[in-house]
Every structure is written in structure tokens, then in C-alpha cells.
Amino acid sequence: MGRIVAVGKESTLEVGQRVVVPFTIFCGQCFHCSEQRYSNCDNSCPVEDQEVAEKAFGHPMAGMFGYSHLTGGYAGGQAEYVRIPYSDVVPLVVPEDIPDDRLLFLSDILPTGWMAALNADIAPGDTIAVWGCGPVGLFTILSAFQQKAGRVIAIDGVKGRLAMAEQLGAEPVNYHETDILDALIQMTGGVGPDAVIDAVGKEAHGFSVDTIADRVKQTVGLGQDRAHALRQAIMACRKGGRVSVPGVYGGKADLFPLGAMMQKGLQLRTGQTHVRRFTGELLDLIERDVIDPSFLISHRLPLDEAATGYRNFRDHQDEWIKVVMHP
Amino acid sequence: MTLANWARYGLAATLATAAGGMLIYRRQPRINHDAAPARSARHRRRFGDYRVTGAAVTVRATPQQILACWRNNAALWPVLEFLPFPEGHQDDLLLPPSGLRDMASRPLLTRIVTEREDELVAWRSEGEGHADMHGRLRFRDNGDKGTAVEVIVAVRPHHFASAWKTEAMMAEALELGLLRDLRRMKMLIETGEIATARLRPDAV
Ligand SMILES: [Zn+2]
Numbered sequence: 001m002g003r004i005v006a007v008g009k010e011s012t013l014e015v016g017q018r019v020v021v022p023f024t025i026f027c028g029q030c031f032h033c034s035e036q037r038y039s040n041c042d043n044s045c046p047v048e049d050q051e052v053a054e055k056a057f058g059h060p061m062a063g064m065f066g067y068s069h070l071t072g073g074y075a076g077g078q079a080e081y082v083r084i085p086y087s088d089v090v091p092l093v094v095p096e097d098i099p100d101d102r103l104l105f106l107s108d109i110l111p112t113g114w115m116a117a118l119n120a121d122i123a124p125g126d127t128i129a130v131w132g133c134g135p136v137g138l139f140t141i142l143s144a145f146q147q148k149a150g151r152v153i154a155i156d157g158v159k160g161r162l163a164m165a166e167q168l169g170a171e172p173v174n175y176h177e178t179d180i181l182d183a184l185i186q187m188t189g190g191v192g193p194d195a196v197i198d199a200v201g202k203e204a205h206g207f208s209v210d211t212i213a214d215r216v217k218q219t220v221g222l223g224q225d226r227a228h229a230l231r232q233a234i235m236a237c238r239k240g241g242r243v244s245v246p247g248v249y250g251g252k253a254d255l256f257p258l259g260a261m262m263q264k265g266l267q268l269r270t271g272q273t274h275v276r277r278f279t280g281e282l283l284d285l286i287e288r289d290v291i292d293p294s295f296l297i298s299h300r301l302p303l304d305e306a307a308t309g310y311r312n313f314r315d316h317q318d319e320w321i322k323v324v325m326h327p
Numbered sequence: 328m329t330l331a332n333w334a335r336y337g338l339a340a341t342l343a344t345a346a347g348g349m350l351i352y353r354r355q356p357r358i359n360h361d362a363a364p365a366r367s368a369r370h371r372r373r374f375g376d377y378r379v380t381g382a383a384v385t386v387r388a389t390p391q392q393i394l395a396c397w398r399n400n401a402a403l404w405p406v407l408e409f410l411p412f413p414e415g416h417q418d419d420l421l422l423p424p425s426g427l428r429d430m431a432s433r434p435l436l437t438r439i440v441t442e443r444e445d446e447l448v449a450w451r452s453e454g455e456g457h458a459d460m461h462g463r464l465r466f467r468d469n470g471d472k473g474t475a476v477e478v479i480v481a482v483r484p485h486h487f488a489s490a491w492k493t494e495a496m497m498a499e500a501l502e503l504g505l506l507r508d509l510r511r512m513k514m515l516i517e518t519g520e521i522a523t524a525r526l527r528p529d530a531v
Contacts, residue, residue: 010519029517031387031472043514046522047507063522073524085522 001094001104005081012088019091020106021077021084022275025063028089038062039272044085045072056250064272070250077107078306080327092279095287101294102286104324105139110293111278113139113199116246117147119269120195125150129184129193129236130170131229133161135296135322136246137199141170142291144197153187155180157205160318164295184236192238200229201247210255224251234260245270296322303327377461378498381479382506386513390445390466390474396516397464406511406521408504410478411437411450411462421450426504435460459483476512478505 001020004013013019026033026041033041044063045053053061053070063085066076075082084091094103113136120128128149130140133156144152145168154165155173162172173183184193202225204211210228217223230245234257237243243266261268285291298321301309309323386393396403398413404424411421419439427435437460441449449463462480469475480501514521 027514027518027522029387030513031385034387043518044522046524047510047514049524050510051503063524072522075524086518 001100001107002082008087010088013091013093017093018096019084020094020103020279021065021082021091022106022111022279023065023067023077023108024272024275025065025072025074025085025090026276027086033089036274036277037271038274038276039064040274049073062272078303078325080303090276092276092283094283098286099294101297101324102292103283105135105293105296106275106279106282106286108273108275109135110139110282111275112136112246112273113141114143114146114278114282115271115273116140116197116199116244117143117149119242119244119246119271120144120197121242121267121269122147122149122195124148126194127151127153127188127191128195128197129153129155129233130165130197130199131155131233132199132201132247133158133165133172134199134317137161137197138164138168138296138321139293140197140199140246141165141168142293145169146285146291153184153193158317161321164321167295180232181236188238192236193241194238195242195244196233196237197244198230198233198247202226202249202251204228204230213255214253223253225249225253227253227256231255231257234266237264237266239264241266243268246273297324299323301325376483377481378483378501379479379481380498380502380505381477382502382509383475383477384506384509384513385469385472385475386516387473388516393466393474393476393512393516394448394464396512400515402521403512403515407508409480409501410505410508410512411435413439424508426500437462476509478509480505 001018004015004017004019007013007015022038024039024041025044026038027043030042032038039062041062045060046063049069049072050060053059056070061071063072063074065074065082066078067074092106094106116136117128117140122128122144126149128144128151130137130144130152133141133154137154137156138161141152141154152170153173154162154170155175156162156165157174157176159174162174166172171187173180204214204226208228210231211226214223214226214228218226227249229247230253234243241264243261245268260266282291286293298319299309299312301323303325306325309320309325312320313323404412404414407424408426409424411423411427413420414422421437421439423435423437435452435458436454437450437452439448439450441447445466447463447465449461451462452458452460460480460482462478465477465479467475467477482497482501484497511521
């Protein structure tokens with residue numbers, strides 16, 4: 001987020017305006033944008049970068065800030081200055097009287113958690129299980145309660161993160177100490193969670209047979225994704241339940257419980273976040289003090305120390321939950 | 328070698344020959360091109376002496392708006408790789424884009440030969456260029472998604488060894504380039520610009 005310092009000829013923004021910029025870049029005009037599927041935009045990824053994703057996924061992706069050449073090779077937003085394409089539609093102009101800390105996460109992880117909960121199609125009183133209590137997982141838990149979940153069960157292996165999930169009202173389960181499938185069956189009276197959410201993605205940890213097999217394949221270049229959390233989530237989900245996947249995957253995964261998906265009649269929804277579709281609604285919740293996303297911030301650093309921040313985020317997950325950098 | 332071993336090797340050789348024969352037999356194109364939609368037939372790339380390639384996109388615009396961009400939008404022409412363009416001329420002559428200029432040592436001029444309103448523009452090469460080329464842009468209503476635009480280009484190289492690197496490379500480059508061309512045209516029509524990740528300090 002930041003302040004507009006210069007505008008292009010056709011921009012509708014004005015110098016001095018305070019904006020939050022979504023990580024998904026979109027044109028606002030194509031068929032997908034017209035249906036608010038902004039992360040599926042046809043036009044925001046430069047043509048010469050579309051072919052890699054097209055080979056890998058069957059179709060090209062939209063442009064994204066700091067997300068490799070699969071998504072157009074746009075530089076990331078952790079910088080002093082950022083060029084915002086399609087500035088008449090992409091950024092969200094925000095009020096002056098709300099502090100940065102409460103608005104910043106509108107750019108990415110708060111809408112991601114919100115969309116993850118929406119994709120779980122929560123009915124009032126439902127029991128939702130969330131794999132991963134990182135920043136996205138925690139916002140998913142917050143969003144699930146906002147969307148009227150009755151219970152949220154939070155699964156992770158890092159105690160500090162599980163404690164934060166508990167503060168949000170979730171029931172923590174530590175996979176180092178618990179057999180997850182057994183625990184979920186017991187906690188739900190033999191039914192299983194109504195919806196399961198994989199907020200882990202392709203870098204699942206653990207010592208299960210499938211994770212070790214994934215790691216070996218990753219090491220020798222035969223596979224990209226370690227999909228343990230997703231496999232477990234599908235096995236745990238109740239019959240006729242929903243599977244929501246905000247976790248990032250980029251390749252192919254085997255040992256995928258396709259039989260469980262089909263035989264239990266599960267529905268699967270996933271995707272990169274259509275950030276701008278949700279920012280209005282979320283800004284309203286922030287303005288009305290219904291939610292305060294700044295609880296997530298554990299550290300603040302100058303931009304110069306970004307490398308330290310990333311290192312600690314990787315090595316000390318217990319305390320380094322979310323780092324905010326100031327230019 | 329024992330008799331049993333001879334029999335075993337004989338059997339293995341027979342099976343291998345049969346399997347190989349089956350493979351070769353199955354690889355023969357026995358496909359009725361009319362049975363497959365558009366350019367999706369297998370082994371489709373040759374029709375007589377011609378190499379046929381193409382690409383398609385859907386644009387949220389009418390056929391008239393799309394044609395107007397192709398005919399009159401000067402921002403489009405410099406970025407085209409393989410789609411010939413009229414450059415605002417009224418005499419139906421089309422100019423070769425950058426990819427065709429690089430591939431052929433003499434300019435490959437084409438001229439519009441058929442135009443059906445809202446449906447089709449077709450062109451073919453003229454004069455003694457290095458290749459004989461036919462092409463067309465075809466429009467089809469694609470519901471609320473817009474207008475499907477398909478470009479098909481058929482090329483018969485005259486002296487392909489000298490004019491083109493190889494026919495296969497040419498066909499591949501042509502197909503990719505035509506898709507890029509259509510995508511750039513779509514961007515320009517839908518958003519008024521062609522996406523780039525380059526930083527542009529001069530945009531102020
Ligand atoms: Zn778009």
C-alpha cells in the first residue's frame with residue numbers, strides 16, 4: 001500500500017491518494033473480469049509470458065505482482081515505488097483515518113482467507129477444519145467465523161501459531177501430537193468436518209509415507225508439489241462436504257485420493273484470489289471495527305532488512321508470524 | 328542353444344514384430360478431416376502442398392470493432408508478428424508483419440480477395456514472393472463472451488530450403504506468432520493497451 005506519486009494519462013487516480021493495491025493485476029474489461037474472476041484475467045499477463053503457464057496448466061494466468069514469469073514477470077510490491085497497471089480499476093482508494101496496519105492485508109492475505117471461507121460454502125453452524133495456521137490460515141479462521149461457522153478446527157505443527165488460532169476461537173490440533181484423521185472423526189461425532197480448507201499448499205511438512213515420497217520426487221525433479229495436507233483434508237471431509245484450497249499448487253500430485261472425492265461426493269473449489277472482488281466488503285468490516293487484521297503482525301522492519309525478515313519467517317515460525325516492512 | 332531357447336527367442340521376436348507392425352499400422356493417418364472441428368484433426372498440418380496453421384481468441388467486441396482495430400489502429404501494426412495488416416490502406420493490399428519479413432528474403436505482399444460482412448476477410452499472396460500464402464480472419468458469435476476470432480494461414484513455400492529455415496519450424500513459429508498477434512489485438516481492443524511488465528518511468 002502507499003500513496004500515489006504520479007499518474008498516467010488515462011488514470012482515474014489523483015496524486016496524493018492513499019491506495020491498497022491487490023497482488024492480482026486485472027484489466028477490468030475481459031470476459032472473466034466482467035464476472036469478477038479477476039485472477040483469471042485474459043489481458044494482464046504480457047503475451048510473451050503467457051505460453052509457459054499455457055503449457056503447464058492448459059491456459060495462461062493473469063498478471064500478478066512478484067509472482068515469477070508465469071504471471072507476467074511484474075516486479076513485487078515490497079518496494080519504495082510500484083507501477084500499477086490498469087490503475088483505473090486495480091487499486092482500492094482507502095480512507096485517511098484508518099492506520100496502515102489495519103488496511104495493508106487487504107492487498108493479499110485477508111481476501112485470500114475470505115475467499116477460502118467462501119469457497120467452503122459455509123452454512124450457519126457448520127464445522128470447518130483448516131489445515132495450516134500461517135497468515136492465510138489464520139485469516140481463513142477469522143473469515144469462517146465471520147461467515148457463521150459454528151466450530152473451526154485448526155491444524156498445524158507450530159505451537160505459537162496454534163495459540164493464535166485458539167485466540168480467534170478455533171480448536172487447535174497439533175499434528176505432531178495427534179492422529180489428525182482420528183481426531184477429526186472423534187471431534188465431530190463420527191461425521192467429519194462439513195468443509196475442509198487446505199491453507200498449506202505445495203510445501204507440506206511431516207513424516208508420513210506420502211510426504212516422504214513427495215520429497216524424494218521433488219529432490220530428483222520428478223514432482224513439484226507435496227500435497228499431504230490436501231490428501232488428508234479430502235480423507236477427513238464428511239460425505240457430501242466441500243473442499244476449499246487456497247494453498248498454492250503449481251504442478252502435479254499423485255497418490256491423490258480421487259476415489260474419496262468421487263465416492264464421498266465432495267466438491268472442490270480453489271484458485272488464486274480475486275482480491276478486488278472482496279476488498280469493498282472487507283474494508284467495510286474494518287471501518288465498522290468488526291474485524292481488525294493487525295493482530296497478525298508480529299514484527300516490523302525497515303525495507304532494507306527484508307532478507308532478515310524472510311529468514312526468520314522461515315526459521316522461527318513460532319514467533320515470526322507476519323512481518324510488516326516500512327520503506 | 329537348446330531347442331526350448333530357440334522357441335522362446337522365436338516367439339519373442341514374432342511378438343515384437345507384431346507389436347511393431349501394429350504400431351506402424353496405427354500411426355497411419357486414417358482420419359477424415361471433416362470429422363474434426365476446425366484445425367483439431369490429427370496429422371492436420373498438411374493439405375496437399377500447403378502447411379496450415381491457425382489460432383483463435385474471443386474478444387469482447389463486435390466483428391466491426393475488431394476489423395476497425397486491424398485496419399486502423401496504428402498501435403497494433405508494429406507488434407504483429409505474422410498477421411498481415413492493411414495499415415489503413417483502402418486498396419486491399421496487406422503489408423507483411425515483422426515475422427514474415429524476417430523469414431522471407433523478399434517482402435511477402437498479400438491482397439484481400441474476399442470480404443463478407445461480420446463473417447470473414449480472406450487474403451492471398453501476390454507476385455513472385457518466396458511463398459504462396461492464403462489467410463483468413465473469421466468471426467463467429469460466442470454468446471456473452473464476445474466474438475470468436477479465428478485466423479487460419481496456409482503456406483506453400485516455393486523454395487523452402489532457401490526461403491524458410493525448415494517447413495516444420497516455420498509452421499510452429501507461425502502458429503505461435505499468430506496466437507500472440509490475436510492476443511495483442513484482443514488486449515488493445517478490450518483495454519486500449521498491450522500489457523507489459525516493463526517499468527515505464529516515461530509513462531508520467
Ligand atoms: Zn481482465
